[in-house]
Protein backbone atom coordinates (compact mmCIF):
# COMPACT_ATOMS: atom_id res chain seq x y z
CA UNK A 1 0.00 0.00 0.00
CA UNK A 2 1.24 3.51 -0.81
CA UNK A 3 1.71 5.35 2.51
CA UNK A 4 1.56 8.77 0.86
CA UNK A 5 -1.99 8.10 -0.40
CA UNK A 6 -3.23 6.82 2.98
CA UNK A 7 -1.88 9.81 4.98
CA UNK A 8 -4.74 12.34 5.44
CA UNK A 9 -4.03 15.71 3.80
CA UNK A 10 -4.47 17.48 7.16
CA UNK A 11 -1.57 15.56 8.69
CA UNK A 12 2.10 15.18 7.83
CA UNK A 13 3.96 11.88 8.14
CA UNK A 14 4.44 10.15 11.50
CA UNK A 15 8.21 10.27 12.05
CA UNK A 16 10.56 8.55 14.50
CA UNK A 17 11.81 11.60 16.42
CA UNK A 18 13.16 10.47 19.81
CA UNK A 19 15.53 7.56 20.35
CA UNK A 20 15.06 5.22 23.30
CA UNK A 21 18.10 6.86 25.00
CA UNK A 22 16.63 10.36 24.68
CA UNK A 23 13.31 9.14 26.12
CA UNK A 24 14.74 7.10 29.01
CA UNK A 25 17.17 9.81 30.10
CA UNK A 26 14.53 12.56 29.75
CA UNK A 27 12.11 10.89 32.16
CA UNK A 28 14.94 9.90 34.49
CA UNK A 29 16.07 13.52 34.92
CA UNK A 30 12.46 14.72 35.28
CA UNK A 31 12.20 12.43 38.34
CA UNK A 32 15.68 13.40 39.59
CA UNK A 33 15.09 17.16 39.20
CA UNK A 34 11.79 16.91 41.05
CA UNK A 35 13.48 15.40 44.13
CA UNK A 36 16.59 17.57 43.74
CA UNK A 37 14.56 20.80 43.68
CA UNK A 38 12.47 20.11 46.76
CA UNK A 39 15.23 18.50 48.83
CA UNK A 40 17.52 21.39 47.75
CA UNK A 41 15.06 23.92 49.18
CA UNK A 42 15.10 21.93 52.45
CA UNK A 43 18.91 22.26 52.54
CA UNK A 44 18.71 25.97 51.64
CA UNK A 45 16.33 26.52 54.59
CA UNK A 46 19.14 25.53 56.99
CA UNK A 47 20.95 28.76 56.02
CA UNK A 48 18.63 30.91 53.88
CA UNK A 49 21.18 33.48 52.74
CA UNK A 50 23.30 33.53 49.56
CA UNK A 51 26.64 35.34 49.22
CA UNK A 52 29.13 36.30 46.52
CA UNK A 53 32.79 35.73 47.40
CA UNK A 54 35.02 33.28 49.18
CA UNK A 55 33.64 33.81 52.67
CA UNK A 56 30.54 34.66 54.67
CA UNK A 57 29.88 35.81 58.21
CA UNK A 58 28.97 38.80 60.39
CA UNK A 59 32.07 40.77 59.35
CA UNK A 60 31.24 40.51 55.62
CA UNK A 61 28.68 42.48 53.65
CA UNK A 62 28.34 40.24 50.61
CA UNK A 63 24.83 38.75 50.87
CA UNK A 64 22.74 38.98 47.68
CA UNK A 65 19.66 37.10 48.90
CA UNK A 66 18.33 36.71 52.41
CA UNK A 67 15.02 35.22 53.53
CA UNK A 68 14.08 35.51 57.20
CA UNK A 69 11.36 36.12 59.79
CA UNK A 70 11.56 39.42 61.69
CA UNK A 71 9.77 40.85 64.70
CA UNK A 72 7.73 44.03 64.10
CA UNK A 73 5.40 45.98 66.43
CA UNK A 74 2.50 44.25 64.58
CA UNK A 75 4.01 40.81 65.18
CA UNK A 76 6.32 38.53 63.21
CA UNK A 77 6.63 38.99 59.41
CA UNK A 78 8.40 37.17 56.59
CA UNK A 79 10.99 39.28 54.80
CA UNK A 80 13.09 38.73 51.67
CA UNK A 81 16.03 40.93 50.68
CA UNK A 82 17.39 40.71 47.10
CA UNK A 83 20.40 42.88 46.16
CA UNK A 84 19.60 45.26 49.04
CA UNK A 85 15.89 45.61 48.17
CA UNK A 86 13.62 44.32 50.95
CA UNK A 87 10.15 42.88 50.36
CA UNK A 88 7.46 41.72 52.76
CA UNK A 89 6.90 38.07 51.78
CA UNK A 90 4.76 36.99 54.75
CA UNK A 91 2.73 33.88 53.94
CA UNK A 92 5.15 32.69 51.26
CA UNK A 93 8.81 33.22 52.17
CA UNK A 94 10.29 33.64 55.66
CA UNK A 95 7.01 33.03 57.44
CA UNK A 96 4.21 30.77 56.22
CA UNK A 97 1.56 28.41 57.61
CA UNK A 98 -1.62 29.48 59.38
CA UNK A 99 -2.01 32.55 61.61
CA UNK A 100 -2.49 30.24 64.62
CA UNK A 101 0.53 28.05 63.88
CA UNK A 102 2.98 30.08 61.76
CA UNK A 103 6.04 28.35 60.36
CA UNK A 104 9.26 30.39 60.48
CA UNK A 105 11.13 28.88 57.52
CA UNK A 106 12.47 30.43 54.31
CA UNK A 107 10.65 28.14 51.85
CA UNK A 108 7.36 26.68 53.14
CA UNK A 109 6.91 22.96 53.84
CA UNK A 110 4.74 22.65 50.70
CA UNK A 111 7.90 22.91 48.55
CA UNK A 112 10.45 21.03 50.66
CA UNK A 113 11.31 17.34 51.05
CA UNK A 114 10.60 16.37 53.81
CA UNK A 115 7.81 18.91 54.42
CA UNK A 116 9.04 19.48 58.01
CA UNK A 117 12.51 20.65 59.05
CA UNK A 118 14.87 17.70 58.55
CA UNK A 119 18.20 18.68 57.04
CA UNK A 120 19.72 15.19 57.32
CA UNK A 121 16.95 13.51 55.26
CA UNK A 122 16.97 16.40 52.79
CA UNK A 123 20.71 15.87 52.20
CA UNK A 124 20.36 12.08 51.79
CA UNK A 125 17.59 12.57 49.18
CA UNK A 126 19.57 15.34 47.42
CA UNK A 127 22.81 13.36 47.11
CA UNK A 128 21.01 10.16 46.09
CA UNK A 129 19.17 11.82 43.18
CA UNK A 130 22.18 14.04 42.44
CA UNK A 131 24.32 11.02 41.60
CA UNK A 132 21.53 9.37 39.59
CA UNK A 133 21.24 12.65 37.66
CA UNK A 134 25.00 12.68 36.98
CA UNK A 135 24.85 9.04 35.80
CA UNK A 136 21.87 9.84 33.55
CA UNK A 137 23.71 12.77 31.99
CA UNK A 138 26.68 10.50 31.32
CA UNK A 139 24.44 7.93 29.59
CA UNK A 140 22.69 10.71 27.58
CA UNK A 141 26.05 12.15 26.50
CA UNK A 142 27.60 8.84 25.37
CA UNK A 143 24.40 7.69 23.58
CA UNK A 144 23.85 11.10 21.97
CA UNK A 145 27.41 11.29 20.64
CA UNK A 146 27.15 7.75 19.25
CA UNK A 147 23.68 8.12 17.65
CA UNK A 148 24.37 11.65 16.36
CA UNK A 149 21.67 13.33 18.50
CA UNK A 150 24.02 16.04 19.81
CA UNK A 151 25.39 16.89 16.37
CA UNK A 152 22.01 16.71 14.60
CA UNK A 153 19.57 18.11 17.18
CA UNK A 154 21.39 20.01 19.91
CA UNK A 155 24.25 22.06 18.40
CA UNK A 156 22.74 25.05 16.48
CA UNK A 157 24.10 25.36 12.92
CA UNK A 158 24.36 28.38 10.58
CA UNK A 159 20.82 27.81 9.22
CA UNK A 160 19.44 27.67 12.79
CA UNK A 161 20.91 31.10 13.61
CA UNK A 162 19.38 32.50 10.42
CA UNK A 163 15.98 30.97 11.23
CA UNK A 164 16.06 31.97 14.91
CA UNK A 165 14.34 35.43 14.76
CA UNK A 166 11.45 34.04 12.66
CA UNK A 167 11.12 31.03 14.96
CA UNK A 168 11.03 33.25 18.08
CA UNK A 169 8.32 35.36 16.44
CA UNK A 170 6.32 32.21 15.58
CA UNK A 171 6.66 30.91 19.15
CA UNK A 172 5.50 34.27 20.56
CA UNK A 173 2.35 33.94 18.44
CA UNK A 174 2.05 30.21 19.34
CA UNK A 175 2.32 29.32 15.63
CA UNK A 176 4.36 26.17 15.96
CA UNK A 177 5.53 24.14 12.97
CA UNK A 178 5.92 20.42 13.65
CA UNK A 179 8.96 19.55 11.59
CA UNK A 180 11.03 16.40 11.48
CA UNK A 181 13.57 17.88 13.89
CA UNK A 182 13.76 20.54 16.63
CA UNK A 183 13.16 24.15 15.52
CA UNK A 184 16.04 26.70 15.87
CA UNK A 185 14.65 28.06 19.16
CA UNK A 186 14.22 24.56 20.59
CA UNK A 187 17.79 23.65 19.61
CA UNK A 188 19.20 26.78 21.22
CA UNK A 189 17.14 26.27 24.41
CA UNK A 190 18.16 22.62 24.80
CA UNK A 191 21.76 23.57 23.97
CA UNK A 192 21.72 26.07 26.86
CA UNK A 193 20.17 23.45 29.17
CA UNK A 194 22.74 20.76 28.29
CA UNK A 195 25.85 22.91 27.85
CA UNK A 196 25.32 25.64 30.46
CA UNK A 197 22.66 24.84 33.09
CA UNK A 198 23.17 21.09 33.68
CA UNK A 199 27.01 21.33 33.81
CA UNK A 200 26.83 24.48 36.00
CA UNK A 201 24.47 22.90 38.52
CA UNK A 202 26.48 19.64 38.66
CA UNK A 203 29.90 21.31 38.95
CA UNK A 204 28.81 23.85 41.58
CA UNK A 205 27.17 20.98 43.49
CA UNK A 206 30.53 19.17 43.47
CA UNK A 207 32.21 22.42 44.64
CA UNK A 208 30.16 22.28 47.83
CA UNK A 209 31.35 18.76 48.66
CA UNK A 210 34.39 18.73 51.01
CA UNK A 211 35.63 15.45 49.48
CA UNK A 212 35.72 17.04 46.03
CA UNK A 213 37.47 20.15 47.40
CA UNK A 214 40.30 17.92 48.64
CA UNK A 215 40.60 16.05 45.32
CA UNK A 216 39.95 18.91 42.89
CA UNK A 217 40.71 22.25 44.65
CA UNK A 218 40.84 24.07 41.25
CA UNK A 219 37.07 23.52 40.93
CA UNK A 220 36.48 25.95 43.82
CA UNK A 221 38.75 28.55 42.19
CA UNK A 222 36.90 28.12 38.89
CA UNK A 223 33.62 29.15 40.52
CA UNK A 224 35.05 31.88 42.78
CA UNK A 225 34.86 30.01 46.08
CA UNK A 226 32.29 27.99 47.96
CA UNK A 227 29.83 30.83 48.62
CA UNK A 228 29.77 31.97 44.98
CA UNK A 229 29.43 28.34 43.88
CA UNK A 230 26.40 27.97 46.17
CA UNK A 231 24.86 31.13 44.68
CA UNK A 232 25.47 29.91 41.08
CA UNK A 233 23.93 26.54 42.07
CA UNK A 234 20.81 28.37 43.28
CA UNK A 235 20.60 30.62 40.19
CA UNK A 236 20.97 27.58 37.85
CA UNK A 237 18.14 25.91 39.81
CA UNK A 238 15.93 28.99 39.38
CA UNK A 239 16.68 29.10 35.62
CA UNK A 240 15.84 25.39 35.30
CA UNK A 241 12.52 26.02 37.07
CA UNK A 242 11.86 28.84 34.58
CA UNK A 243 12.81 26.52 31.70
CA UNK A 244 10.48 23.84 33.10
CA UNK A 245 7.50 26.24 33.28
CA UNK A 246 7.98 27.51 29.69
CA UNK A 247 8.77 23.96 28.45
CA UNK A 248 5.54 22.51 29.84
CA UNK A 249 3.51 25.48 28.53
CA UNK A 250 5.00 24.88 25.05
CA UNK A 251 4.30 21.12 25.29
CA UNK A 252 0.65 21.89 26.09
CA UNK A 253 0.28 24.66 23.47
CA UNK A 254 1.91 22.71 20.64
CA UNK A 255 -0.13 19.50 21.03
CA UNK A 256 0.29 17.70 24.35
CA UNK A 257 -0.69 14.22 23.13
CA UNK A 258 1.56 14.33 20.07
CA UNK A 259 4.46 15.64 22.18
CA UNK A 260 3.96 13.12 24.95
CA UNK A 261 3.69 10.29 22.41
CA UNK A 262 7.04 11.34 20.94
CA UNK A 263 8.65 11.32 24.40
CA UNK A 264 7.10 7.91 25.25
CA UNK A 265 7.08 5.93 21.97
CA UNK A 266 9.43 8.10 19.87
CA UNK A 267 6.76 8.69 17.15
CA UNK A 268 5.79 12.28 16.27
CA UNK A 269 3.09 13.57 13.92
CA UNK A 270 4.54 16.33 11.71
CA UNK A 271 2.72 19.27 10.11
CA UNK A 272 1.12 18.85 6.65
CA UNK A 273 3.64 19.43 3.90
CA UNK A 274 6.54 17.78 5.74
CA UNK A 275 8.30 15.70 3.08
CA UNK A 276 7.87 11.92 3.37
CA UNK A 277 11.03 9.83 3.69
CA UNK A 278 11.58 6.15 2.90
CA UNK A 279 11.77 5.19 6.62
CA UNK A 280 8.40 6.88 7.42
CA UNK A 281 6.48 4.36 5.31
CA UNK A 282 4.68 1.67 7.32
Ligand code: HEM
Nearest residue numbers: 022026029030033034190193244247248251259260262263
Ligand atom coordinates in the same frame (compact mmCIF):
# COMPACT_ATOMS: atom_id res chain seq x y z
C1 HEM B 1 12.59 18.83 35.09
C2 HEM B 1 11.85 18.94 34.08
C3 HEM B 1 12.24 18.83 32.64
C4 HEM B 1 13.41 19.08 32.02
C5 HEM B 1 14.71 19.58 32.63
C6 HEM B 1 13.21 18.80 30.60
C7 HEM B 1 14.17 18.96 29.64
C8 HEM B 1 14.04 18.60 28.32
C9 HEM B 1 15.10 18.60 27.35
C10 HEM B 1 16.52 19.06 27.63
C11 HEM B 1 14.59 18.12 26.19
C12 HEM B 1 15.38 17.83 24.93
C13 HEM B 1 15.87 16.37 25.09
C14 HEM B 1 16.82 15.91 24.04
O1 HEM B 1 16.67 16.28 22.89
O2 HEM B 1 17.74 15.11 24.37
C15 HEM B 1 13.20 17.84 26.40
C16 HEM B 1 12.32 17.40 25.46
C17 HEM B 1 10.97 17.18 25.67
N1 HEM B 1 10.32 17.27 26.88
FE1 HEM B 1 11.10 17.83 28.63
N2 HEM B 1 11.93 18.38 30.41
C18 HEM B 1 11.30 18.39 31.63
C19 HEM B 1 10.00 18.05 31.88
C20 HEM B 1 9.08 17.66 30.94
C21 HEM B 1 7.70 17.34 31.19
C22 HEM B 1 7.03 17.37 32.58
C23 HEM B 1 7.14 17.03 30.00
C24 HEM B 1 5.72 16.63 29.69
C25 HEM B 1 4.69 17.30 30.10
C26 HEM B 1 8.17 17.13 28.99
C27 HEM B 1 8.01 16.87 27.66
C28 HEM B 1 9.00 16.92 26.71
C29 HEM B 1 8.78 16.63 25.31
C30 HEM B 1 7.47 16.21 24.67
C31 HEM B 1 10.02 16.81 24.67
C32 HEM B 1 10.31 16.64 23.17
C33 HEM B 1 10.05 17.97 22.50
C34 HEM B 1 9.99 17.77 21.00
O3 HEM B 1 10.13 16.66 20.51
O4 HEM B 1 9.78 18.80 20.34
N3 HEM B 1 9.33 17.52 29.60
N4 HEM B 1 12.88 18.13 27.72
